[in-house]
Structure formats: structure tokens, C-alpha cells
Amino acid sequence: MESQFRNARSPRFDLDSVYGGSAVGDGIDADVVKVISGLRHPTLKDKMRVGTAIEPGPLPDNLDQHRDLPRYGQVQSSVREAALRLAQAAMTPEAFQKFSDTLPQRAIIGDNRNDENLVIAQFHLSFLRFHNKAIDYLASHDTGWIADFSSAQALTRLHYQWLIVDGYLKGVCDPVVVDRVVNDRASHFFKFRAEFDARRQNTRLGNALPLEFSAAAYRFGHSMVRAFYDYNKNFGRPGTGFLPRATLRLLFEFTGGGGRLDDEKKLPKNWIIDWARFTGVDPHDGSDGEPARLARKIDTELAPPLHTMFKEGEDQGDQQLKALFKNLARRNLRRGYNLRLPTGQALHKHLKQIGAVESSPIQDVSALFATKPNLQNFLASTASRFHERTPLWFYILAEAEAAGGNRLGEVGSCLVALTFVGVLLADPDSALSRGFTPDQSPLKMPDNAPIDSIARWMRFAAVMQ
Numbered sequence: 001m002e003s004q005f006r007n008a009r010s011p012r013f014d015l016d017s018v019y020g021g022s023a024v025g026d027g028i029d030a031d032v033v034k035v036i037s038g039l040r041h042p043t044l045k046d047k048m049r050v051g052t053a054i055e056p057g058p059l060p061d062n063l064d065q066h067r068d069l070p071r072y073g074q075v076q077s078s079v080r081e082a083a084l085r086l087a088q089a090a091m092t093p094e095a096f097q098k099f100s101d102t103l104p105q106r107a108i109i110g111d112n113r114n115d116e117n118l119v120i121a122q123f124h125l126s127f128l129r130f131h132n133k134a135i136d137y138l139a140s141h142d143t144g145w146i147a148d149f150s151s152a153q154a155l156t157r158l159h160y161q162w163l164i165v166d167g168y169l170k171g172v173c174d175p176v177v178v179d180r181v182v183n184d185r186a187s188h189f190f191k192f193r194a195e196f197d198a199r200r201q202n203t204r205l206g207n208a209l210p211l212e213f214s215a216a217a218y219r220f221g222h223s224m225v226r227a228f229y230d231y232n233k234n235f236g237r238p239g240t241g242f243l244p245r246a247t248l249r250l251l252f253e254f255t256g257g258g259g260r261l262d263d264e265k266k267l268p269k270n271w272i273i274d275w276a277r278f279t280g281v282d283p284h285d286g287s288d289g290e291p292a293r294l295a296r297k298i299d300t301e302l303a304p305p306l307h308t309m310f311k312e313g314e315d316q317g318d319q320q321l322k323a324l325f326k327n328l329a330r331r332n333l334r335r336g337y338n339l340r341l342p343t344g345q346a347l348h349k350h351l352k353q354i355g356a357v358e359s360s361p362i363q364d365v366s367a368l369f370a371t372k373p374n375l376q377n378f379l380a381s382t383a384s385r386f387h388e389r390t391p392l393w394f395y396i397l398a399e400a401e402a403a404g405g406n407r408l409g410e411v412g413s414c415l416v417a418l419t420f421v422g423v424l425l426a427d428p429d430s431a432l433s434r435g436f437t438p439d440q441s442p443l444k445m446p447d448n449a450p451i452d453s454i455a456r457w458m459r460f461a462a463v464m465q
Contacts (some may be wrong), residue, residue: 009111011207012427013161017111018048018127019153031082038079038108039070046135046149048128049075049108057269060232061465067129068267069114069121071256073104083108105265106256116258116311118251119229122273122463129461131156134443143442155443159451161424161431162438167454169420172220172298173413177357181417182432188356189422207426209419212347215339216392217415219332220408223397224295227303230284232274237290242270245291248305258311275464279455297405298412300375300397302329332393344395345388348411356418359410365390368402 010016020036022028041047051068059065072080080103087099099106107115114124131152138147145151169178196208230236231246253260254271261267276282277293286292296303306328313325324330342350348361362368366379366387379387390398399409408416424432438450443460445451451460458464 011423013157013164013424013430014427015110015127015153015157015160017109017114018124018131018156020110031086034079034082035086035108036110038075038083039110040149041132042076044135046147046152047132050125050128050132051107051266053267053269053272054264055269058234059269060234060272060274063462063465065269065272067122067125067272067463069107069109069125069256070128071104071265072106072108073265075108079108102257102262105261112256115256116252118254118267118271119273119278121255122275126275126458126461126463127156127160129463130159130457133461137443141442145442155441158431158434158436159438159441159443159457162436162452163454163457164420164424165432166452169417171407173408173417174410177410177413178417178421181414181421186418186422186425188354189418190426191354193422207423209423210415211339212341212392213415213419215335216332216341217396217408217412218419219393220298220396220400220412220416222306222328222332223298223300223302225303225306226291226296227305228291230277230291230293232270232272232277234270236274236277237284237288239290248303249310252311273463275455275458279458279464281455281464297401298397298408299401299405300369300394333391336391336393341392344390344392344399344411347392348395351411351414357410357414362390362395362399362402364388365395365398368398 010021016022020039023033023036039049041049049070050066051070051074053059053065053068072083083103084100088096091099106112107121109115109124113120115121134152134155135147135149137143138145138151145155165178165182192210193208225248227248228245229248229251231251232241234241235243235246235250237244250260252258254267255261277284280294282293284290284293308326309328310326313322316322316325324334344365345361345363348357348359351357352360364380364387366376369376369379379390386394396408396412396415399411400407403409407413421432424430427433438452441451443451445456445460449456451457455464
């Protein structure tokens with residue numbers, strides 16, 4: 001595993017998915033640089049390119065319609081031609097033909113996975129808009145900062161990196177664990193990396209990340225996905241718009257590769273997200289029978305659409321393989337097995353031995369499920385003794401469920417926080433390394449308040465009222 005696995009992404013939280021990564025390096029040719037240049041505004045060179053939503057409406061709010069991702073249909077032909085050459089060199093003829101046919105509606109962004117789901121796509125857009133609003137703010141306020149691309153990029157990264165710890169990690173992880181990791185400067189993460197380098201001298205490219213994080217712990221979010229969303233007034237409450245709710249499938253279909261943008265090549269105005277329903281600004285508990293305006297709890301159950309994912313496995317001729325690829329839980333468990341991940345109990349024991357966690361391993365996971373006798377019996381009766389030798393991904397979900405499901409348990413929190421904080425501290429320019437806080441930023445809200453929450457991020461970017 002160590003000799004063959006490589007991370008293709010940047011080794012920092014530097015928003016390479018937004019800015020396109022470095023235009024210099026091994027394998028970076030003129031076509032790659034040309035595509036990266038297409039991410040920038042064609043005339044306002046310091047700004048990022050965004051797209052414009054089209055009819056039908058209405059918009060979910062009183063903001064502007066420039067809230068679609070930039071798409072290849074709006075860029076110069078030279079950028080499209082460069083993208084096609086790169087794709088042709090990397091794809092099978094069949095895959096390239098599909099890519100070519102759908103290129104106009106595909107997003108031109110640093111990581112096309114961010115255009116597979118509309119909520120993620122709209123979140124990506126908020127970064128493009130935040131950058132552009134930073135340019136406008138620096139140009140209109142005497143802050144001492146130059147209103148150029150580098151300034152906006154640096155400030156966008158710093159605010160994002162601060163939110164990673166204080167706005168995200170302390171919400172999904174146990175905040176006590178997060179503080180412990182920060183105060184300890186993620187020492188266990190750096191010991192892991194040093195031990196890896198000692199084993200694999202001069203072989204590491206970029207970040208060495210724990211497989212226990214990437215293939216198990218950080219997949220906890222799969223259990224938080226809903227089957228339906230109160231997306232905006234057109235596809236949600238009060239139920240007088242197009243549909244009373246947005247299905248997960250529709251959120252995948254209204255993307256560049258989802259099929260619903262094939263005709264007009266742009267996002268309809270009525271599918272722009274209402275972030276007030278997702279950021280806690282306008283909460284609803286779901287007591288009316290419609291989707292609650294919050295994620296599902298972290299537990300051992302996945303929403304039904306993730307049992308048969310409609311975009312996955314379609315190219316598999318074997319029906320058993322097709323069923324495997326369509327079921328997200330089976331894929332996660334199979335991946336953990338193929339990567340030879342340790343069991344939850346084994347890793348928990350190791351983390352306690354090195355002082356990374358304080359709790360003891362859950363010797364019998366089935367004991368956590370007294371209210372789920374079928375699951376309890378299944379775990380206890382498997383030939384592989386899953387109740388005592390529990391797959392790591394499931395163990396982390398069970399640990400969180402046993403604590404109420406509002407955040408990860410200690411092992412899950414440790415793995416996620418160590419990796420995030422370690423990556424941030426490994427970058428001397430990160431917000432955490434520099435001790436950046438939002439009150440130090442020249443960027444402010446209209447009332448001069450700091451941009452210190454995800455809601456204020458969205459409002460500064462003018463994607464939420």
C-alpha cells in the first residue's frame with residue numbers, strides 16, 4: 001500500500017480545488033496551464049470566474065443570479081480545446097466521447113468532484129464569490145492591502161482555514177479532543193509521518209495521510225446525508241413551489257454530469273440554494289413531517305438513496321459487482337478490507353497506548369445496540385466476530401451513535417482532528433500556524449463585525465441574505 005498509494009491533491013489546505021493548484025511542476029504542460037487560466041475572470045483578472053443562472057426562476061432570495069459554477073460553455077475555445085486534449089490523453093475512447101459530449105455544461109473548477117452534488121457545487125461557488133467580494137472590499141476600503149488576486153487569495157484561505165478548526169472541527173468532533181490536539185500541536189500526527197518517512201525514505205510525495213483517516217474516519221459524513229432536503233422555497237417549505245422537498249437524486253442530477261443541465265448548459269435560477277436553511281440561521285426541527293434543517297445524526301444507518309446510488313456501477317456487467325458499487329456501506333467496508341485497515345478495537349488500543357486517547361476500546365460493539373436486536377444479533381453471530389473485531393468505519397460510527405450522534409466519539413474525533421490540525425500545522429503559512437483570527441483580517445461585515453462564522457462567510461460572499 002505504502003509503495004503504490006499517492007495523494008494527487010495539494011499537501012495543504014490551500015484551496016487547490018478552487019484555484020486550480022500550481023501551474024508549475026512535473027507534468028504541468030501548456031494545456032494544464034491554459035485550463036487553470038480559464039478559472040480566472042476573462043477581463044477582471046484579479047477575480048475568479050463564476051457562472052450565471054438562467055430561467056426558470058424564481059430566485060430563492062433577493063440576491064443576484066450570478067450563482068452558478070463557471071462552465072466550459074462560457075470560456076474561450078482555446079481553454080476547451082486544452083481540456084479536451086488532456087482528457088483524451090487520460091481516458092478510454094468511450095469515456096472521452098462522453099466527456100466531450102457533455103463538456104459545455106461541465107464546471108471549470110480545480111476538482112470536478114465538487115460538481116457532482118448541487119449542495120457541494122453551491123458551497124464551492126461561495127469560495128469563488130468570497131474571493132471576488134474580497135477584491136471589491138479591499139478596493140473600496142482603506143485597509144492598506146492591495147486589491148489584487150494574491151491578497152484576495154491569501155485572505156480567502158486564511159478565513160477558510162480558521163473556519164476549519166473553529167467552525168467545523170469543534171462541531172463534528174468532541175471540542176475537548178480538538179483543543180487537546182491543538183494544544184499538543186498534533187504531535188501524534190507528526191510522529192506518524194516521521195515513522196512513515198523512516199520506513200519509506202525519499203518516497204513520499206506531498207502529504208502522507210493516515211489511511212485510517214481517509215478510508216474510515218473521514219467517511220463519517222456518509223451517515224449524515226439526508227434522503228430529502230428543505231432546499232429553498234421552490235423545493236422545500238412552505239411547499240407551494242415546484243416540489244415540497246428536494247430529493248438527493250435531484251441534487252445529483254442538477255450538476256454538470258447529472259443530465260439535467262444538458263439542454264441549457266447552466267443552472268436554473270430556481271435551483272440556487274437558500275443557505276439560511278443550511279447554516280442554522282433559519283432552523284426547523286422537522287416536526288411538520290418535512291426534512292429538518294440540519295444533518296442526520298452520526299450513526300450506523302445510511303439514508304436509503306445511498307443503498308442504491310443511481311450514478312454508480314452502471315458500467316459493471318456483473319450484477320454482484322454492480323450491486324457492490326451502488327451500495328455505499330458495502331463499498332466503504334470493502335475498501336477498508338482491501339486496504340488492510342486495523343479493526344476499531346485494535347486501533348483504539350494502539351491510540352490509548354501512545355496517549356492519543358483516554359478511553360478504553362469497546363470490546364463488544366454489539367452491546368451498544370440493545371435497541372437494535374437484529375443488528376446486535378448479526379454482529380455477534382458473524383463468523384468473523386464483527387462484534388469483537390469491528391471494521392474501523394463501522395466502529396467509529398457506532399462510537400458516535402452510542403454518545404448520541406451529535407458528534408464523533410473520542411477515536412473518530414482523534415483521527416479527524418489529528419489529521420486536519422496536523423496538515424494545517426505542517427503549512428507555515430496556514431491560519432493555525434500564523435495564529436490568525438478573523439478580527440485580524442481587513443475584511444469585515446457591514447457592521448464592522450469579523451467574519452467569524454459560516455453564516456457570516458456566506459453573507460460576505462453575497463450568497464445568503
